[in-house]
Amino acid sequence: MGEILHGLFVNPFIEIAGAPDLFVQVLWEGFVSGTLYALIALGFVLIFKASGVFNFAQGIMVVFGALSLVGLFAAGVPAWLALILCIGIMFGLAWGVERVVLRNLVNQEPIILFMATIGLNYFLIGFGEFIFGGEPKTMITSEIGLPTGSFDFEVLGGLVSLQQIDVSAAVIAGLLVAGLAIFFNKTRIGRALRAVADDHQAAMSVGITLQQIWVIVWFAAGIVALTTGIMWGARSDVSFALSIVALKALPVLILGGFTSVPGAIVGGLIIGISEKLAEFYWGPLVGGSIESWFPYFLALIFLWFRPQGLFGEKIIERV
Amino acid sequence: MSAVETLVDAADETLLAVEGVTLSFGGVQAIKDVSFDIKKGEIRAIIGPNGAGKTSMLNVINGFYHPQHGKITFKGKTREDMRPHVAATQGISRTFQNVALFRGMSTLDNIMTGRTLKMTTGLFWHLFRYGPAEKEELEHREFVERIIDFLEIQHIRKTPVGRLPYGLQKRVELGRALAAQPDLLLLDEPMAGMNLEEKEDMSRFVIDVNDQFGTTIALIEHDMGVVMDLSNRVVVLDHGEKIADGTPDEVKSNQDVIDAYLGVAH
Secondary structure (H helix, E strand, O other): OHHHHHHHHHHHHHHHHHOHHHHHHHHHHHHHHHHHHHHHHHHHHHHHHHHOOOOOOHHHHHHHHHHHHHHHHHOOOOHHHHHHHHHHHHHHHHHHHHHHHHHHHOOOOHHHHHHHHHHHHHHHHHHHHHHHOOOOEOOOOHHHOOOOOEEEEEEOOEEEEEEHHHHHHHHHHHHHHHHHHHHHHHOHHHHHHHHHHHOHHHHHHOOOOHHHHHHHHHHHHHHHHHHHHHHHHHHOOEOOOHHHHHOOHHHHHHHHOOOOHHHHHHHHHHHHHHHHHHHHHHHHHHOOOOOOOHHHHHHHHHHHHOOOOOOOOOOOOOO | OHHHHHHHHOOOOEEEEEEEEEEEEOOEEEEEEEEEEEEOOOEEEEEOOOOOOHHHHHHHHOOOOOOOEEEEEEOOEEEOOOOHHHHHHHOEEEOOOOOOOOOOOEHHHHHHHOOHHHOOOOHHHHHHOOOHHHHHHHHHHHHHHHHHHHOOOHHHOOOEHHHOOHHHHHHHHHHHHHHOOOOEEEEEOOOOOOOHHHHHHHHHHHHHHHHHOOOEEEEEOOOHHHHHHHOOEEEEEEOOEEEEEEOHHHHHOOHHHHHHHHOOOO
């Protein structure tokens, strides 16, 4: 017993003290994963806020965006044009989802809409495989102007290496989040989005059209998905397995709250960093590979203490 | 008495005409063959006991419900089937019986949503909140500040409305409806659940809106004192049917109305 506790809570600190450069490297890896988790979670939050729907298809939208980019490039379209076309595809997807799925389900229970997104998820998997094929592909990182080298520098007597793609992922994620925050808080359309989230009827009575808002919000989620797909695709490769990674957004959302943009960011970073630290320092105790389930475990523990999430609204029942 | 003056001032022009409207939900008839009109510049009250179909009537006027029979003519244009946002485009705005504000947003933002239809810059500019979008935002902000001054709610500009007491929420909701500069303002029980002082404030605002902006108002209200003081003409519904229509005095002395309110042995 004592040995286990020692392994869990004492040894890691001895290791950190012994090799601080490794600690910094692990922190950085966690930070980068965290920003990408935050981006994925942001896609969920956008749609959930505006329509109360948990969009199960968000993960596949990440894959679909990345596949479209790679696929268009492979078909001979110049990289810059492919990128623009992909933005168009995400808009088309948003428009199609509103037209075909959401419009017919207005005023239905959220669970019905949720099931519709499960259907959408499997449709996109099949449709994507049909068009682009199922085999993993390589992201066209350098062609769309993303750096590929690495920065190496000395930290506390060791060598820490930051991949340039990771640095740009963090920067781009930051810019995207800042842009969305301004969009949602300071503009008419952003206000309309929040209005729809609060009260459909009142929103309609001031002249807001739900259909238009839904297209915009799914488009925004699509852009977030495309960005995530490109960044994540550049770090590993572009395959349907990415949509499993996207489910890491679940613990992020539990931590951050389903309706909070800052929650998605902070939750993403907590999950990213803690899973990498846990993998590196606790993994060997149980033979490794705890990275894939540790975030869910952490989220479950967290649920005991704050079921509404870090930034979620506390639900007060009026009796 | 300002309300009387408005009646005299108002040209005898019909703003909204409801003709033979029938609305049913399944087997239940909420409104049965009701006709009445609202003249430009007047304050028109719709009263009746609970379940008389008053709110349904407002919902028909602003396009939430679609009547099975009947015609509605607004500003000379007749329509049969219409969506709420089209009603808003044509100049009808409203408040709700149970306050329907955007609870997470501040007073200022709530009232700004009322400007939705007056703002025209496209999504592209909004993405960056740059150029035309920013200029437009500031212009409309100025207008909204004037409404805030008018309703005397400066002190709660930045407060999320979910935290405000009920009386103030009703006032913010009125502000949101006014922000659209409507031709016809529908108020669904604007004084429900208010204490005497709040009622007096709200009455004053309703009269001022009518007076200063010339806005035509249709309101549903249960407080008979308020109705008789405020309105130029009153239409009375009971069990979905119109049982009386006229000036407050005429309605007050109408035997059908007295029976409907007091109950009578059939």
